[in-house]
Amino acid sequence: MLDPSLLPWWAWPLLLFAVTFLLGIVAVIGGIGGGVLFVPIVAGFFPFHLDFVRGAGLLLALSGALSSGPGLLRGGLASLRLAMPLALAGSIGAIVGAFLGLAMPTRVLQLSLGIVVLAIAALMWFTRHGGETLARTPDRWAAALGLSGRYPEASQGTIVAWTVHRTPAGLVAFAVIGVIGGMFGLGAGWANVPALTLLMGLPLKLAVGTSGLTMSIMNTSAAWVYLNEGALLPILHVPSILGVMLGARVGVRMLKKIDAQAARYIIIAVLLVAGGRSLLQGFGI
């Protein structure tokens, strides 16, 4: 953790705004949530304690999910019916994760964060070429819950039918993602999308939108825990939310000009550095 006296107090929120603005751009172009980059970078290179950084990370992910949710639903790019049971499992997990995270010693948490962030970098590397195995027929649970429908595929000008399979495994996966997201304040987009596409067989476009909707509910439950436990500092979360949201707007405009694959490589490199730094902090180095 950096010495706060390196800069006057007012310079830290300004620096935070500038860094999160850049994170917002990279996150949009790379197709991930801001929380997964925010927590390891800010915890590693700013003077704030990890407890407050995780609280801010959750609020950051929650804000992004809440602001994008209405547009995704109106565009038919998210399924509320699918999001609801998954969010229920995820939000229970997120509450458990938030309490676990706040009870763990800082060193153990930094070490665990480093391992999780490096694992996310590995996950992004191995899934970088996408690859969909779409569900053809719903399993028993998906049929009972009515988890199928249609969404507009604008790139082809068609309406695509979708359903899901392996629903019980999907529910377990979302509960585990909730625990990790709540514990480290990482949001959940980095894991929700692979769980929806690779495990449950949902088309990628619908998975991205449904993931956002699910996050808005999962992160709400963990954010309440952090608020009630006193682990929120406005000087940390407000500049970060503003920075990421403005950065995301700029990122959307740059999306067409910049190679998304290159952005993903940048994100993987940043995650490796931030995860490595967190591991070192965990070892007291």
Added chain:
Amino acid sequence: MTMERHEKAYARWLAIGARIGFAALVASFFIYMFGIIPPGIAVTDLPHYWGLPVAQYLAQAHAPTGWSWVHRLPQSDVLNFVGVAILGATSIACYFRLIVDYIREKDWLYVWICLAQIVVLVVAASGLLH
């Protein structure tokens, strides 16, 4: 493709809640930063606390936990939690709106899912868990 009625209502409520929450979050932050309303913890004192684990911060700064921040209003640092609470309450309000539609349609499975989700969120918000 027509949007489901539930999704339309959910999107509308979500948009309203998010807008009000963000406005409150940002407005209260600038009130705090510019000292328009006196805070409980001065911004210039924050560097003494922001590097501490939350338990030590609470003990040293006498910062509020649970819903006790409400009693400290309108101190400008806790004023920010009003925005956080609105953002946190948005999904709960959306689920209350959804449950009405599902009851009308007698979609009992989703009525139960809605009820379970509301219970989970309300328990998290209540501060009863420690």
